[in-house]
Amino acid sequence: MLDALGLDTDAETVYRRMLADPSGGVAEFGYQLGMTETQVRDALDQLVDLGLLAESRDRPGALRVVSLEAGLEQLLRRQERDLVRRQHALAMSKAAAARAIAEYGDLQPNTQTDGAERLVGLDAIQSRLEELTAELRRECLSIIPGGAQSQASLDASRPLDQEALARGIHMRAIYQDSVRNDPATHAYALWTTQRGGEVRTSPVLPPRLLVFDRTTAVVPIDPTNSRLGALCTTAPGIVASLVTLFHQTWDTAVPLGTAHKPTAPENITSGERELLKLLASGLTDDVAGKRLGVSQRTVRRQMSALMERLNAVSRFEAGLKAAQRGWL
Numbered sequence: 001m002l003d004a005l006g007l008d009t010d011a012e013t014v015y016r017r018m019l020a021d022p023s024g025g026v027a028e029f030g031y032q033l034g035m036t037e038t039q040v041r042d043a044l045d046q047l048v049d050l051g052l053l054a055e056s057r058d059r060p061g062a063l064r065v066v067s068l069e070a071g072l073e074q075l076l077r078r079q080e081r082d083l084v085r086r087q088h089a090l091a092m093s094k095a096a097a098a099r100a101i102a103e104y105g106d107l108q109p110n111t112q113t114d115g116a117e118r119l120v121g122l123d124a125i126q127s128r129l130e131e132l133t134a135e136l137r138r139e140c141l142s143i144i145p146g147g148a149q150s151q152a153s154l155d156a157s158r159p160l161d162q163e164a165l166a167r168g169i170h171m172r173a174i175y176q177d178s179v180r181n182d183p184a185t186h187a188y189a190l191w192t193t194q195r196g197g198e199v200r201t202s203p204v205l206p207p208r209l210l211v212f213d214r215t216t217a218v219v220p221i222d223p224t225n226s227r228l229g230a231l232c233t234t235a236p237g238i239v240a241s242l243v244t245l246f247h248q249t250w251d252t253a254v255p256l257g258t259a260h261k262p263t264a265p266e267n268i269t270s271g272e273r274e275l276l277k278l279l280a281s282g283l284t285d286d287v288a289g290k291r292l293g294v295s296q297r298t299v300r301r302q303m304s305a306l307m308e309r310l311n312a313v314s315r316f317e318a319g320l321k322a323a324q325r326g327w328l
Contacts, residue, residue, distance in 0.1 A: 200253035
């Protein structure tokens with residue numbers, strides 16, 4: 001009961017014994033309380049330090065119990081002084097931190113300007129994601145293209161996702177269909193769903209993105225090379241557009257664990273299907289044409305015809321509709 005006042009268990013036990021009967025020596029106390037003499041001496045020393053025991057004037061060399069009210073009042077005053085001291089130290093630390101930030105802020109390569117922050121390198125990205133995850137209040141949306149994720153990427157994400165899910169954050173993630181065939185990434189996606197997250201997959205995905213509470217978004221500077229860094233933005237227009245992109249992709253994706261039931265291919269040649277696959281994998285018209293043995297102009301003409309048949313206004317939409325029809 002008195003641990004809140006700074007007494008450990010042994011000290012409180014000896015103090016209660018002294019309140020009941022202060023007579024007796026260390027050996028007698030130890031015998032009566034089931035403690036060693038060392039434990040009793042340490043407890044007595046602690047009580048003296050706390051001001052609950054003082055030297056007896058009637059019995060030189062012996063100890064007397066200080067008035068209970070006076071002793072406890074002294075303990076409370078000591079705690080108040082300690083609290084004031086700690087508050088002062090905290091204020092000094094905050095001031096020192098503010099001075100350090102002001103002094104060295106201009107030297108940091110990852111600084112924020114007009115609501116956008118350029119994060120250079122994987123370490124800078126990881127640090128910013130840790131901060132954003134800790135600040136999460138409601139929701140995290142993510143699109144994770146590229147199929148199988150590296151073990152290093154999964155290991156870096158796990159503690160952040162675990163902490164957020166444990167706080168009840170609503171997490172939704174979209175992977176590419178191919179992760180269903182990668183044991184490590186598939187296991188991680190299942191681990192997410194088992195803790196309350198939602199995961200879907202799609203054969204075609206836009207570049208990687210993360211949106212935190214619909215107020216902050218993180219996207220790669222170069223989608224083909226994540227090591228170059230990322231852009232963190234709080235610009236409302238950009239964030240809103242990325243949220244819309246996420247929902248459009250989410251609506252056409254398939255929940256993890258749901259089997260695909262593609263419709264039978266209709267009016268599509270093997271060459272057109274292969275063209276869709278190559279372009280969906282991120283290849284340029286020129287590279288896809290070389291893979292198929294046709295010119296870049298032919299690739300564009302075929303793709304234009306496919307978009308018209310799919311009633312799609314963009315290649316990304318064409319890829320989604322082709323997947324829905326079972327063409328991919």
